[in-house]
Amino acid sequence: EVQLVESGGGVVQPGGSLRLSCAASGFTFDDYAMHWVRQAPGKGLEWVSLISGDGGSTYYADSVKGRFTISRDNSKNSLYLQMNSLRTEDTALYYCAKDRGTGTTGYFDYWGQGTLVTVSS
Amino acid sequence: SSELTQDPAVSVALGQTVRITCQGDSLRNYYASWYQQKPGQAPVLVIYGKNNRPLGIPDRFSGSSSGNTASLTITGAQAEDEADYYCNSRDSSGNHVVFGGGTKLTVL
Numbered sequence: 377e378v379q380l381v382e383s384g385g386g387v388v389q390p391g392g393s394l395r396l397s398c399a400a401s402g403f404t405f406d407d408y409a410m411h412w413v414r415q416a417p418g419k420g421l422e423w424v425s426l427i428s429g430d431g432g433s434t435y436y437a438d439s440v441k442g443r444f445t446i447s448r449d450n451s452k453n454s455l456y457l458q459m460n461s462l463r464t465e466d467t468a469l470y471y472c473a474k475d476r477g478t479g480t481t482g483y484f485d486y487w488g489q490g491t492l493v494t495v496s497s
Numbered sequence: 498s499s500e501l502t503q504d505p506a507v508s509v510a511l512g513q514t515v516r517i518t519c520q521g522d523s524l525r526n527y528y529a530s531w532y533q534q535k536p537g538q539a540p541v542l543v544i545y546g547k548n549n550r551p552l553g554i555p556d557r558f559s560g561s562s563s564g565n566t567a568s569l570t571i572t573g574a575q576a577e578d579e580a581d582y583y584c585n586s587r588d589s590s591g592n593h594v595v596f597g598g599g600t601k602l603t604v605l
Contacts, residue, residue, distance in 0.1 A: 411594065413596075420581075420583065420596060420597075420598050420599040421532070421534075421540065421583050421585075421596045421599070422596060423585070423593070423594040423595065423596055426592070426593075426594065433592075435592045435593055437593065471539060471540075476545065480587060480592070480594065481545075481587075482527065482530060482585055482586055482587040482594045483530045483542065483545040483546065484530070484532070484540075484542060484585075485542050485545070485551060486542075487539040487540055487541075488539065489539055490539060
């Protein structure tokens with residue numbers, strides 16, 4: 377059974393940093409690209425970032441480029457999102473999601489339950 | 498990047514057929530995928546590619562695409578289908594992903 381479990385969310389002041397983690401199980405982790413997707417309270421889904429299966433390629437939404445860094449440790453079946461220079465508009469539930477391909481297909485077949493990030497003074 | 502446009506809300510009578518649409522330039526090059534999200538839950542993939550359903554998704558869900566428009570059709574809508582539905586696709590660069598704004602489906 378595929379499982380994705382996010383952690384690391386919390387309350388942080390504007391300008392602060394957080395590191396999110398996603399522990400994956402039930403599939404061959406390094407065979408698949410992984411994504412972070414966020415959802416602000418009461419709003420829609422917003423794609424944040426993508427990393428290829430081997431970790432060699434990363435991509436970011438314009439809204440987070442230069443502030444967020446996606447990474448993965450295939451030996452630990454784990455995905456990460458380092459978030460720096462956080463803004464109030466980054467407040468959201470952050471999901472990790474598994475892609476159906478090694479590089480992105482854009483088809484997210486499994487999602488975690490999310491971890492909440494609140495940026496507030 | 499590109500945008501995907503969805504109607505904010507759609508309603509359907511119980512047992513009837515409803516189509517939810519998604520428009521955007523990227524859909525001329527890439528198939529959409531569709532996600533169902535119920536309150537307090539993570540999204541669930543219901544359709545991907547040309548018209549593929551993951552295991553466990555009822556066959557009343559189907560997808561189609563023409564030009565810059567992708568559609569999700571629910572044939573014989575059930576009460577449990579009431580949810581928010583989101584489309585997404587790769588954007589024109591191929592390396593980013595874009596989501597539509599979501600459609601709230603009400604089953605009457």
